[in-house]
Amino acid sequence: MMKTITRTDERILSADVFGRDAQQTREALGFWQEDAQNIPIYRRCQVLVVGGGPSGTAAAAAAAKQGADVVLLERYNHLGGLSTGGLVIWIDRMTDWQGELVIRGFAKELFDRLPADAVAGPAPSDWGSQDEDTAKHWSFRTAAYHGIVTWSPTIDPERLKLLSQQILLERQVKLVYHSWVAAPLMKDGALKGVAFESKEGRMAILADVVIDATGDGDLFARAGAAFTNDIEEEDVHHCMNTSWMFAGVDMNRWIAFRAQQPEGYSDFMQKGREACGLFDRPFVSWRNDVALFMGPRQAGYSALNVDDLTAVEIRSHMAMDAHLAFYKAHAPGFEQAYLMLSAPQIGVRHARRLTGVDAVLRSRWSDGVPLPTEIGVTPAVSPKFPNISIPYGALVPEKLDALLACGRHVSCDRNSHGFMREIPQCWITGQAAGVAAALAVQHGIQPRHVDVNELQQALLAQGVYLRPQNTSKPTADAEATSAQQVRA
């Protein structure tokens, strides 16, 4: 019997969380011994990025911009990870509660270059607005919380895939799709590269620095780095589900129903839960005729267990089918709805988090002080808190060398993971990891020894937002020279 989980006040989203049915056990069938083998070296590079999600794409773009020779390996056929293939097309909050754009750098470059019809969200003049009508309008369109309008747009995933790929090709990043990283290659305790599997079989890539952008910490965990995986059980942040989109809808009609008939809406949701079990409401997308479902959220499954991953896919696909029937029959605006797409990538919010030399911590949320090692700034979960400083140490493993982590598995506690896993923050940590990796290569040092002041200057030169203590900018000439040095 499925249970709906109660929530704490640390939550961001209002949504049901559905606990799993009975746990499956797997029969113990013993072992098969694999033969040791020599594998071909596919390529050598300075910076290898594993995973092409938001963080990996930003890392590769930034490392290449900093002058490094970069390879990016991705198991699927596109860039963007969950923000495209996972249909997580709501890019949550790049402005702070005063309306200042704090997620910049690679993120800003993306939004400057995406076609206008690929993005839906409030105009810059409305960011930070507390005007009641404006905030109400955007509250139904993913872009206003606590009565404040924020820059949290929805985007066309195909356009983001294309643009991400275009940027990396422009910077001469070597893209390798359809390649699953299977293991770190270690020598005398040091990371030398990775072994990956493709249709060509198993091959190796050797690199000076490897960036783990798998989201699940696949690489740092297998290389022996310490990690944590504790969760806030009542919250959505560890839940999994496969998102989907319905087309042929009229979201403006649906929103009018929600806004003008709150009792009718509440009755609709109650009947939906009774009819479908797992049940969720739609989000807007970048188009009025496309509805996005990023739930129902399922708790109690592991993103590191293949049977659990399969079970979540099956439950999500069945939920999509049940939702279509119920919404077509009962939801204003959904009469002509049809299945558009279920996400090719399963929605994993949490698997492992690196144990870094530093971390983003709940105990620092109230400080409002830029850390000396700040490599990015994130808006806080609510206007109660000031902006939060992301330290470089959140990307650096406690002990393992030649590796940096970025994206949803960076070093943070379970509360801070709620926002550190969001797409804007993944762009920020990705960009920082990319620049730091390039600097480590340039100076022939380990990433943990990168001079943080130099890193901050290089990030500022790439358009990243950092706080006043770090604002002296290098000249364009200095930037070009450092790029040449790394390539040399």
Ligand SMILES: Cc1cc2nc3c(=O)[nH]c(=O)nc-3n(C[C@H](O)[C@H](O)[C@H](O)COP(=O)(O)OP(=O)(O)OC[C@H]3O[C@@H](n4cnc5c(N)ncnc54)[C@H](O)[C@@H]3O)c2cc1C
């Ligand atoms: C259902 C759901 C709803 C969400 N809602 C929001 C939201 O509204 N707003 C928001 O901003 N964020 C949201 N998030 C969070 C956000 O989407 C992710 O946390 C973010 O995309 C993580 O980026 P990443 O680069 O760290 O990892 P991912 O996006 O997971 O990318 C990792 C990439 O690495 C590849 N990879 C993994 N392992 C390997 C391997 N071994 N070899 C080769 N490639 C590999 C994967 O194929 C993938 O492309 C949501 C997440 C989910 C699941």
